[in-house]
Amino acid sequence: MKHIVVLTGAGVSAESGFSTFRDAGGLWEQYDVNDVASIEGWYRNRELVLNFYNGLRIQLRNAKPNAAHEAIAALEKNYNVDVITQNVDNLHERAGSTRVLHLHGELTKVRPENGVYDRTGREDEVIDIGYDQCSLGDKAPNGQQLRPHIVFFGEAVPNIEKAIDLVESADILLIVGTSLQVYPAAGLYRYARAGVPVYIIDPKDVPVHDSRLTHIRAVATKGMQEFMDILAS
């Protein structure tokens, strides 16, 4: 079976009612990214950061996977599929994708601040809280304050090496709904082997000029239909 690697960003979840980062009306417009998504912001005001992610968890509980998540999951019938996502939601898993690598963490999980993960990327101390709230004063078994299991700006991206290995072994690379502006994830497509077709689904212009790249200019649900037609042709 051919290996399809799918790299997704906030755009794949937009039609599920989960805001994108940079589009008008995005959740992030109501907050300063430096306050809620950076490691400095965390140490400046933990309560604000915890509240922000508590709000996102409620939003995620009410969101549902859309037809694009479902189409990506359905690719597994005929292909060997790995999903690499910048998203912190769990909509790929809920749609049925079985191999999902989260580059920027997961909303439904927390971990101790300054724990093992921060030094090694090992997930031993990561706790799945589902859609529960996490408050100031909530402690991990090691006595440290719990923090969101999110890769903040200013932190390393421990799963990037695994992601590079996956992209290097892809026969087809599909990118859905990412502005390719947040590094190191934005540079991942460059690891695709020569001759590997690269498709990108996004309703807007993409700031990438690469002759291997086919831009499917559509929202994720429509774009996935077009992509499936291309695969079938």
Ligand SMILES: NC(=O)c1ccc[n+]([C@@H]2O[C@H](COP(=O)([O-])OP(=O)(O)OC[C@H]3O[C@@H](n4cnc5c(N)ncnc54)[C@H](O)[C@@H]3O)[C@@H](O)[C@H]2O)c1
């Ligand atoms: N769902 C989530 O988990 C979520 C949501 C917001 C932000 N984030 C975080 O913010 C960062 C933002 O980076 P990013 O590149 O993923 O997102 P981004 O917001 O920077 O870019 C989103 C891209 O999706 C496109 N888009 C908008 N609506 C779309 C649709 N219906 N179908 C297809 N594409 C659509 C936009 O044109 C844009 O290019 C990520 O690191 C991620 O961790 C995650």
